[in-house]
Amino acid sequence: MDTIASIFSFITTPVSWVIVQFHSVYGAIFGADTGWAWGLSIVSLVILIRICLIPLFVKQIKATRAMQTLQPEMKKIQERYKNDKQRQSEEMMKLYKETGTNPLSSCLPILAQSPFFFALYHVLNSIASNDTIGVINTRLLESAQKAHIFGAPLAAKFTDSSSKVESLGASLTDVRVVTAIMIVLMSASQFYTQRQLMTKNVDTTVKTPFMQQQKMLMYVFPVMFAVFGINFPVGVLVYWLTTNVWTMGQQMYVIHQNPTPGSKAQAAFLERLLKHVTHHGKTRSRRERAVVKAIVVKGRDRNEYERKFINGLSKAGLAAQSDGSVAKSDVVTVAETEDGTPATGTPKRQQPKRQSKSQRQSGAAHGSAKAAGDSGEKTSLSKSDEPQDAKPAGGKSATGGKAASGGKSASGGTRSRAQSGQRKGPQRPKSPSKK
Numbered sequence: 225m226d227t228i229a230s231i232f233s234f235i236t237t238p239v240s241w242v243i244v245q246f247h248s249v250y251g252a253i254f255g256a257d258t259g260w261a262w263g264l265s266i267v268s269l270v271i272l273i274r275i276c277l278i279p280l281f282v283k284q285i286k287a288t289r290a291m292q293t294l295q296p297e298m299k300k301i302q303e304r305y306k307n308d309k310q311r312q313s314e315e316m317m318k319l320y321k322e323t324g325t326n327p328l329s330s331c332l333p334i335l336a337q338s339p340f341f342f343a344l345y346h347v348l349n350s351i352a353s354n355d356t357i358g359v360i361n362t363r364l365l366e367s368a369q370k371a372h373i374f375g376a377p378l379a380a381k382f383t384d385s386s387s388k389v390e391s392l393g394a395s396l397t398d399v400r401v402v403t404a405i406m407i408v409l410m411s412a413s414q415f416y417t418q419r420q421l422m423t424k425n426v427d428t429t430v431k432t433p434f435m436q437q438q439k440m441l442m443y444v445f446p447v448m449f450a451v452f453g454i455n456f457p458v459g460v461l462v463y464w465l466t467t468n469v470w471t472m473g474q475q476m477y478v479i480h481q482n483p484t485p486g487s488k489a490q491a492a493f494l495e496r497l498l499k500h501v502t503h504h505g506k507t508r509s510r511r512e513r514a515v516v517k518a519i520v521v522k523g524r525d526r527n528e529y530e531r532k533f534i535n536g537l538s539k540a541g542l543a544a545q546s547d548g549s550v551a552k553s554d555v556v557t558v559a560e561t562e563d564g565t566p567a568t569g570t571p572k573r574q575q576p577k578r579q580s581k582s583q584r585q586s587g588a589a590h591g592s593a594k595a596a597g598d599s600g601e602k603t604s605l606s607k608s609d610e611p612q613d614a615k616p617a618g619g620k621s622a623t624g625g626k627a628a629s630g631g632k633s634a635s636g637g638t639r640s641r642a643q644s645g646q647r648k649g650p651q652r653p654k655s656p657s658k659k
Contacts (some may be wrong), residue, residue: 227569235334235339235340235343235356236343236347236358237342237358237359238343238358239269239347239358240347240357240358240359240360241358241359242269242272243262243265243266243344243347243360244265244271244359244360244364246264246265246269246450247262247265247364248266249587250262250264250265250268255588256367257367257371258371259368259371259373259374259378261371262367262368262371262373262378262459263371263373263378263459263462265460266378266462266466267464269340269344269464270463270466270467270470271470273337273467273633274337274339274467274474277333277336277337280333281333281393281474283332284332284333285478287325287326287483290324290325291319291325294319294323294325295318298316298319301315301316301319305607316486326420337467339458339472341463341464344459344460344463344539345456345457345460347360348378348379348457348460348506349457349460350381351365351368351369351379351459352377352380352381352388352392352457352503354369361413367638369392369393370393372393372394373402373458373462374398374402375394375395375398375399375402376394376402376403377389377391377392377394377400377456377458378394378398378457378458378459378462379458379459380392380394380399380403380457380458381399381403381454381455381456381457381458381472382399382400382403382404382407382453382455383454383455384396384399384524399458403453403454403456403458403461404456405446406453406461406465407449407450407453407454407461408450408456408464409465410449410461410464410465410468411445411446411447411449411450411453411467412446413468413471413472414445414446414449415442415443415446415464416472417468417471417472417473417475418441418442418445419442420476420479420634421475421476422439422442422480423488424483424488424489425475425478425479425483425484425487425489426480426484426486426487426575435452449464462473467482480493481493485527485530486528486529490527490529491529491532492527494530494532494533495620497512497515497533498536498537499514500512501537501542501550502536502537502540502542502604505542505552506549506550507548507549507550507658513547513549514547514548516544516548516549516550517546517548518548519533519534519544520544520545520548521546533586537550538553541553
C-alpha cells in the first residue's frame with residue numbers, strides 16, 4: 225500500500241493544502257488540536273472531490289445504461305465468434321464505436337478519485353511516521369498527532385502494535401474498536417448501495433450477464449473493504465466511509481428521480497408522476513415535461529410501465545402531447561395493448577371454429593328439419609287441399625307470399641333458406657309451377 229501511495233506523491237501537496245485550509249476554518253470553531261477539526265477537514269475534502277466528480281458520475285450512469293442495452297448484442301457476438309477471440313474483440317470494439325459507448329466510463333468516478341485516496345493515505349502515513357509532507361509543517365504535524373476521533377488517532381491502524389499506538393497517545397483497544405466499527409459501516413454502506421442498484425434500478429425484462437456481474441460485485445466489494453480496511457489509517461477510513469455514504473445518497477437520488485427504464489424504480493416514479501399530473505391537470509416543471517415527451521416519442525417502443533402511464537392519463541381525460549405537456553381530451557382516448565397498439569372498445573371479430581364433416585352434416589340435417597317444422601304445411605312437399613290452379617283473393621298465394629306473377633312463391637323462398645344451410649344430401653324436387 226505504501227508503494228502504491230508513493231506513486232501518487234505528486235498530488236500530496238494539493239491534498240494537504242486543501243486539508244490545511246479546511247482545518248483552519250474548523251480549528252477556529254472546535255479547536256486546532258481536536259479530532260473534530262481534523263476529521264471534518266477530511267470529510268470536507270471528500271465532499272469537495274465528489275462535487276467535482278458529479279459530471280463524471282452522470283457520464284457513468286449513461287455508460288452503465290448503454291452497456292445494459294448492449295448486453296444482448298454482446299452475447300450474440302460472443303456466441304458467434306466463441307472460437308475466434310481476436311475477431312470477437314474486433315466486433316466488440318466495432319459495436320462500442322457504432323453505439324458510442326465505452327466500458328471504462330462506468331469506472332470513471334472510482335478511477336478519478338483514486339489518486340486523491342492514495343494521496344491522503346500517503347499524508348496520514350507520514351503523520352504516523354512523524355514526517356512533514358506537503359504544506360503540513362512541524363506545528364501542523366504535532367496538532368494532527370494529538371487529534372483523536374472517538375479515542376483513536378487519525379494515523380493509527382487496526383494492525384498497529386500497542387507500542388506504536390501508545391506513542392500516539394491512545395490505547396490499542398480504543399483503536400481496534402473504532403476501526404472495526406468504521407470498517408463494518410463502510411462495508412454495509414457499500415453492500416446497501418449495490419443492493420438497491422440491483423433490486424430497484426435494473427431492467428428486469430432483460431436478463432443479461434451484466435446483472436450477474438453486478439450481483440457478484442454486491443458481495444465482493446464489502447469483503448474487499450473489510451480485508452483492506454484493517455490496513456487503512458483511521459483518517460483514511462473516515463475518507464472512505466464518507467465517500468461510501470455520499471455514493472449511497474447519490475444513488476438513492478438517481479433511483480428516485482431518474483430510474484432505469486423498465487425497472488421497479490421507474491414503475492414507482494411514473495406512478496408518482498401520474499398522481500401529480502392528474503391532480504394538477506398539467507405538467508408543472510421542465511423535468512416532468514421532459515419525461516412525458518420522452519414517453520410520447522417512444523410510441524410503440526414503450527415498456528409496460530410507460531403504457532400504464534399513458535393509459536392512466538387517458539382514463540383521467542388527459543392526453544400527452546408531443547412537447548411534453550398534457551391537455552384535456554374531449555374524445556375518449558382508447559387504451560394501449562401490451563404491444564403498444566390501440567385497443568378499441570369493440571371486440572375483435574372471432575373466426576368460427578372449423579367443424580368436422582360429420583358435424584357439418586348433422587348441423588345441416590338439423591337446420592333442414594327445423595326449417596321444415598317452422599313452415600309446417602306451407603312447404604312445397606306437403607299436400608294442399610286447394611287445387612293448384614286456385615288463386616287466393618287479393619293476389620296473394622295461400623302460403624302468405626306474393627303471387628306467382630311476382631316472381632317467387634313462399635315455398636320457393638323456404639326451399640332457398642333450407643338449401644342455404646345444407647351442403648350435401650338429397651335435393652328437394654322443384655315445386656310445381658302455379659298457373
